[in-house]
Amino acid sequence: MIGACGMVEAAPAANNDFVTVKNTHFARKGHAYYIVGANFWYGGYLGAASGVGERARLLKELDNMKALGINNLRVLAVSEKTEMKSAVRPATTNAPGQYDEELLAGLDFLMAEVAKRDMTVVLYLNNFWQWSGGMTQYLNWFEGTPALDPNVTKDYETYMQKTAGFYRNAAAQAEYRNVIAKIVKRVNTITGKPYIEDTHILSWQLANEPRPGNSKSTPEEKAVYVKWVDETAGYIHSLDKNHLVSSGSEGLAGSAQDAQLYLDAHRTKNIDYLTYHLWPKNWSWFDSNNPSGTWDNAITKSRDYLNSHIELAKKLGKPIVLEEFGLDRDGPSFSIKATTKIRDRFYREVFDIVYTRAAKGDPIAGFNFWAWGGAGRAANADYWWKPGNDFVGDPPQEEQGLYSVFDSDVSSLLLIKEYADKLHAIKR
Numbered sequence: 001m002i003g004a005c006g007m008v009e010a011a012p013a014a015n016n017d018f019v020t021v022k023n024t025h026f027a028r029k030g031h032a033y034y035i036v037g038a039n040f041w042y043g044g045y046l047g048a049a050s051g052v053g054e055r056a057r058l059l060k061e062l063d064n065m066k067a068l069g070i071n072n073l074r075v076l077a078v079s080e081k082t083e084m085k086s087a088v089r090p091a092t093t094n095a096p097g098q099y100d101e102e103l104l105a106g107l108d109f110l111m112a113e114v115a116k117r118d119m120t121v122v123l124y125l126n127n128f129w130q131w132s133g134g135m136t137q138y139l140n141w142f143e144g145t146p147a148l149d150p151n152v153t154k155d156y157e158t159y160m161q162k163t164a165g166f167y168r169n170a171a172a173q174a175e176y177r178n179v180i181a182k183i184v185k186r187v188n189t190i191t192g193k194p195y196i197e198d199t200h201i202l203s204w205q206l207a208n209e210p211r212p213g214n215s216k217s218t219p220e221e222k223a224v225y226v227k228w229v230d231e232t233a234g235y236i237h238s239l240d241k242n243h244l245v246s247s248g249s250e251g252l253a254g255s256a257q258d259a260q261l262y263l264d265a266h267r268t269k270n271i272d273y274l275t276y277h278l279w280p281k282n283w284s285w286f287d288s289n290n291p292s293g294t295w296d297n298a299i300t301k302s303r304d305y306l307n308s309h310i311e312l313a314k315k316l317g318k319p320i321v322l323e324e325f326g327l328d329r330d331g332p333s334f335s336i337k338a339t340t341k342i343r344d345r346f347y348r349e350v351f352d353i354v355y356t357r358a359a360k361g362d363p364i365a366g367f368n369f370w371a372w373g374g375a376g377r378a379a380n381a382d383y384w385w386k387p388g389n390d391f392v393g394d395p396p397q398e399e400q401g402l403y404s405v406f407d408s409d410v411s412s413l414l415l416i417k418e419y420a421d422k423l424h425a426i427k428r
């Protein structure tokens with residue numbers, strides 16, 4: 001299109017090119033849109049022009065995911081420089097107001113390549129956990145409290161209770177909103193397109209797994225959390241009228257097991273769809289050292305978790321996406337040589353419930369498995385990440401190989417393809 005100034009300009013996006021919510025489903029380009037997604041937290045990192053960037057690998061990973069029918073990626077958009085041991089380095093925010101433009105341009109490159117493959121992306125703007133600095137690092141900057149890595153302290157309850165202080169800290173919230181505005185109002189340095197006009201962004205997400213506090217969250221903490229979700233999502237919508245906004249919640253596991261809190265936090269018109277995550281091993285439903293003895297318990301609780309959250313979505317009349325789930329390799333082992341028979345069985349159970357209920361017209365809008373490891377490989381005998389090592393699906397706070405789906409995990413990839421074909425065949 002030739003603009004008034006004679007320059008060739010990208011044609012403005014047709015309104016229905018954006019993913020929208022139609023009743024309890026996603027719609028895109030006049031059709032129902034189901035998410036067959038991967039968690040690909042490091043996609044923007046691979047897109048950087050130098051340093052941690054590996055653009056040739058990124059193109060290969062995107063092509064391989066596209067070939068499987070993966071149409072959506074869930075990506076970390078922002079990270080914070082921190083002393084915490086098990087966090088990724090470098091970070092997009094080095095200090096309040098100091099941003100790594102080259103790393104942020106990696107996200108531009110990713111978005112440009114995603115558009116070429118007509119995929120969509122969910123971009124999360126913070127992290128409740130330490131592996132990208134996250135909310136704890138904001139408190140270190142603005143409260144002066146030590147950023148305590150729970151991998152070091154082994155005290156997650158204290159970590160969660162302190163991290164939730166982020167929601168109440170005005171200076172931290174102000175910087176967080178500065179960063180939100182920087183990303184949402186960004187102009188892609190590769191395509192020249194403003195992010196708010198990018199129809200390949202499915203949604204902005206407040207954070208990865210934001211929790212109200214720890215398992216004993218108080219009514220006051222819960223009220224602060226509900227207010228933070230509503231006001232932050234409302235702030236994003238004030239900047240960007242085109243895109244959806246989601247919370248990044250895990251569901252009840254991230255809501256102190258309080259269904260009313262989960263409903264209250266997601267009832268606001270500012271949250272367009274619900275999210276939930278499913279972690280049988282992390283939540284001690286499954287013991288990978290005793291698979292046969294714990295499988296029945298794990299799958300019974302998983303089925304209930306999968307189905308009960310779809311019922312909660314019905315209550316709110318909004319779509320819901322299962323945007324994280326995983327299980328470790330047989331053994332258990334972190335080694336890529338280990339088989340994935342138990343994980344494949346778990347994936348099939350999850351996929352079948354998601355597909356069956358989506359095909360019935362229930363408000364489940366799809367899934368993102370955790371997480372795409374692709375061509376990445378663990379570099380160290382202890383499987384821990386160090387700067388300079390490949391990025392894989394497991395962020396630096398976990399062993400590199402714990403939950404990743406690698407390009408050599410053929411049985412898992414075939415399963416993803418099988419259910420991608422089914423979900424993409426749903427016509428509504």
Ligand SMILES: O=C1NC[C@H](CO)[C@@H](O)[C@@H]1O
Binds near residue numbers: 131208209277324
């Ligand atoms: O968001 C997350 N949820 C669970 C993943 C696997 O434990 C974890 O790596 C990540 O922090």
